[in-house]
Amino acid sequence: MSNDNLHICNESRRSFLLGFGAGSLLLAFGLPALARAAETPKKKYGGEANEHGLRDDPHLFVEIAPDGTVTVVCIRSEMGQGVRTSVALVVADELGADWSRVKVRQAPGDEVTYGDQDTDGSRSLRQSFAALRRAGAAARTMLEQAAAAQWGVPVSQVKAGIHEVVDTKSGRKLGFGELASKAAALPAPNPSTLALKSPTEFRYIGKGKTPLIDNHDIVTGRAPYGIDVRLDGMLYAVIARPPVYGDKLASFDGSAAEKMLGVVKVMTLESTPLPSGFQPLGGVAVIAQNSWTAIKAREQLKLNWSSGPNASYDSVAYHAQLDAANRKPGKLIRNDGNIDQALHGAAKRITADYYIPHLAHATMEPPCAVARFDDGKCEVWAPTQSPQDVRNELVKALGIPDANITVNVTLLGGGFGRKSKPDYVVEAALLSRAIGKPVKVLWTREDDIVNDYFHAVSAEHFEAALDGSGKVTGWLHRTVAPSISSTFKPGVDHEQAGELNQGIVDLPFAILNVRIENPAIDAHTRIGWFRSVYNIPHAYGIQSFVAELAHAAGRDHRDFLLELIGPDRQFDPNTLLPFTNYGEDPALFPIDTKRLKRVIETVTTAADWDRKRPKGQGLGLAAHRSFVSYTAAVIEVATSPDGKLSIPRVDIAIDCGPQVNPERVRSQLEGAVIMGLGLALHGEISFKNGRAEQSNFNDFLVLRMNEAPREIHVHMVGADDFSVPLSGVGEPGLPPIAPALTNAIFAATGERIRALPVRQQWVKAKHVA
C-alpha cells in the first residue's frame, strides 16, 4: 500500500506518545543545537511583519536520512485545511524530492526558533510560500554542493534531479541519502543567490494530485489528535466553569464527588479577572482515573456562583439594544461625498436591518490538552492553532521561564478559531502542577458550547439612495457588534480597525456618497475569532442589501451587482481607520474590482444564472472579498408546496491567486459551503440570565447529511497564474454563503429573511421546519 509511505512517520508518533522532544536521532540535516536560524528581514507587511517573522533556513525544515527519506518539518497546525500536505509538497518540489519518500514531522511550538507558527487568518501558505520554496531550494543547492565536492568538479557541472544529484558530464549519480550528511554540514546558501524553479518546472505545486499525507492514519483511526494523547500515570479532569462570564465561585461542596470510586481530587481553579483573555475561567476541577468518572463526579458537585457584571445578559434585549444603537449616528469610519444630500435627493430610499446571532465553533474535537508539570518544567500536548500563545500564557500562569516549557502540537480535530485560544491548555498545566501527575483536561460538548469564545452577535443597518434610473447614489451602513478586543482589554465598545476592515471599510462599490459608522456596544460574554470572523455578518448585510436594491430598482441581481462594483480598478479605500488589509501590502493586494467581477461572472455562468426557474425554485448570489481573496457563490433552493426548503446545488468560485494544492482548495470551499449553510440555517447561541441557552448538538444545530446539497461545484479562477501573490483559502468561502442562501429564498418565494438563523424565520413564516 503506497500510502504507507506517506503517513506520519512512526518515530514522530512514538516520540509524541512517550513525550520526548520532537528531535530524532536519524536526522542527517538538523540545526546544530546552539545555532539559531536567521530571521528573514523584517517587513511592514506579510509574514515578515509578524512578531517572530519567518525563517527560510533549510536546517529547520528539511531532514534527509541516509536511506533517502525526506522529512519536512511543518510549523503550522493541521486542522483540516491540509497544511501538512501542502507545506511538504512545496518543499519537496523545490528540493526535487520523490513524493513517495517524503514524510512530515510536526514542529513543537517555538516561534523564536521557527518563526511565526500562528495558524489563522488564512495565511499559512499565503505568507510562507516563498520562504518554504527558499528552504527547499537551499537544501537542493547544498546537496549539489556536496556532490560537486565529492566528485571534485565545479558546482555548475552538477544538477539535482529527482531525489538524486547528477554529474552532467559523466552521468554519474549520488542519491540524496548518500549526500545528506555532507550537505547538512554546509552553511545554508545566501537566500538571494538561490535559483528557484520556474512554475513550468513544478511537479507537485499547483497539480492537485497529491493525496493527503495523513489519509492512512485518519482512516485507520491512528491519527493522533490532542484528545488521544496518553501518558503513563495520566489522570483525567473535567472542570465546572462559571456558567456566566464573570460569575465567581462563592462556595461549593465536593464531598459527594470525592467519595466516588476513581476520583482522585476535587479542587478549585482561580477565576481570571475580566476580561479574562486567554486565561482560564476558573471553577472546580474533578480529577479522576478516567474521563467517565470525572464527568459523573462533576455532576455531584454542589456549586454556588456569585453573580458578576453579565448576569442579566439577554439576547432578546441585546438585539433591541443593537438596533437602537444603529438608529443613531455612530463613530465615523468612512465618509465619501455627502450621504445626507444623497439620501435627501433620492428618487427612492431603501432601508433594511440585518441580524446575526452569536455562534459557537463546536469543533468536533472539543478543547482538550494534556500537561505534565514536573520539577519546575512543563510539557504540554495540545491541539492548538497558536503554540506560541500557549507558551506565553503558560509563562504567565505558571510563573516559570519560557525555556522550561515544551509545547507539542497534535493534530486538531477542527479549529475554526476556537483553538487559537489556549485557556484549556493552561487549565491542564495548572492541574498537573497541583496534583504532580500528568493530567488530561477534557471539555465535554456542553462545556464547549456553554463556555465558548463566541462569534460576535451583530446588527447591520443600511440606507441607500436610488436615482430615477435605479442607480445607487448613496450608501449608509451602520454596523454594531461587540469587539473581540473586549475579551482582552476593558472598556472596548467599538469594533476595531481589523474587524471593520472585514468587508466594511473596504466596500468595493462605485458609489459617490458612502458613509460608514460604528455605534458603540458593550460585550457581555467572551467574544472570539470564528472562521472568517466579522466578514460573516458584514457580507450577510451588504450582499443581502444589494439584492434588495436590485429588486427595488427592478434589475437583475447579477447585472446590478456587477454595475455597482463598477469599472475595472485597483484601489485603497478612503478610510478614517488604518487600511489593515489582512496584514498585506495594499500595493501587492489592492482591492481589485476586476477580480471580484470575474468570480461573479464565473459562478453565475456555471450555475446557468439566466435560465428561468419554475415557481418555488430560485437562485441566490453573493460575492465578497476577504483575506485578500475573492469568492462568489450561487445557491439554488427549492421549496415544496407543503413549505419544505431544500438546497439541491451550490456553485462557488474563488480567486485566491495561484493555488499550491487545488485539491485542498476545493475541499476547503466544499467545507465552507456546508459550514456556511449550517450557520445560516440553524446557527444560534442565545443568552438568558447571562447563560448560553444551548449546550449540545440537540439545540445548537449544525448541518447534517440530509440537509446538505447533493451537488457542490467549486470553480477556480486564476489558479495557475504564479505571477500573482497567493491569498487566503480557509476562510473566504464562508462569507458569501448566508446571503446567497437568503437571496435564493427571496428569489424562490418572495420572502426576505433579515435575521438569522433562517430556519427560525422560516418556521415563523408558517413553513415546515
Next chain:
Amino acid sequence: MLTLTINGQEHSFDGPPDMPLLWYLRDTLGYTGTKYGCGMALCGACTVHLEGTAVRACVTPVVAAANKHVTTIEGLSPDGSHPVQQAWMKLNVAQCGYCQAGQIMQASSLLKSNPHPSDADIDAAMSGNICRCGTYTRIRDAIKLAAGEESAA
C-alpha cells in the same frame, strides 16, 4: 466482572457498571480511534460495531456488550484495506479527520446491510454523523465508490 471481545481480542471489564463503551475503549484500552463528540448519541463520532452493527459507544454501557463482539476503527481491517477506507483515501474525504472513523464505521455498517444504497438510504444512515468541516458530498461519493468496489469484488 464481564467479558467482551474487542477487535478479536477478549477483555475483562470490572469498571463502573454504567461506564459507556466509549470511555472503556479510549481511556482503559487505548483504542483512541473511537472519538468523543457529544456524549449523547447526537454526532456519531464514537460509532463502533456491536455484533457487526453500528452503535454509538458514548451511550452504550459496557455491560450491553457483555459476551458480544465489538469492532472499532482499529479493527475494521488490519491495514486500511476495507473498501470503505480505500474509498475514503481515494477521494481524500477527510479534512480534519476527527469524525471520519465514526463516519467510516457507520458507512461500513450501512453497506453491510444494504450493499447498494440509494441517496435517500445514505441520508437516512449517515445523518446521525456530524462532520463540522463539511465533507458530506465526498462521504456520499465515497460510499458509492465503495459500494461499486464491493459489488465488483
